[in-house]
Amino acid sequence: MTKAIKLLTALPAPQRQHLMTLAREVSFPEDARIFEAGGRADRFWVIRSGAVSLDQDVNSPQRVTVASLGAGDLLGWSWLFPPYEWDFGAEAFSPVRAYEFEASTVLAACEEDPPLGLTLMRGVAEILAYRLEMTRGRLMEQYAIHRGGVL
Template identity: 65%
Template structure:
């Protein structure tokens, strides 16, 4: 499986500089909630250090981890697509430092520079495709280990 595509490294230096012009540094403590499914997706992050768990609430008192994200990974893509609500929840597994981007500011930058919008959208699309493939492989492995396909 190829390594995950890193948002900031995939952009041209010019586009990366434009995006970073609206970034701010933030941190989250271990076990800190970053966002919850159904909440307003009005920002996204690029993780600098630490680990974030993406989870899906299965029933009221049970959640399953669907991905672990680490340094360089994009956290949050729901800001890009209507209705701009989170599909998953995210929690800091360890102390996390990240660059935070306000979605409205980024959309304004994209309106001003359509090549930035295209580059950002294509890169995020490639990241999502990679994550879907990774998740699919994990589900197949899990299914095979637990007696599926008999």
């Protein structure tokens, strides 16, 4: 299994520096809802400190945690894909500090600076591929548990 990709460290220095000029620092208290599934996805974050859980509603009011994110992790990718709505919900599991990026500003910068756009999209694609691989592994484990340990 490959190692988790951290967006900012995956970008070459010039593109990382350009992207960071678009960031603003934000914080979320423990238990704060950062976004809800189905809400408008118009920004994303890179977590500086703390932990965030991604969750999915199974039946109201029960939510199931599908991933836990920490320092260096990308939070949010739905801003890249129509219909620009969050696929999951996110909640601060502890106090969180993060860099926040407005999607429209980042997308405009990517249009103006194609190397930034290319490296950013590659970085996000690698993160998505890694998370898909991790989710697949978890699903296989759950399947094995329910099948009595036989894959």
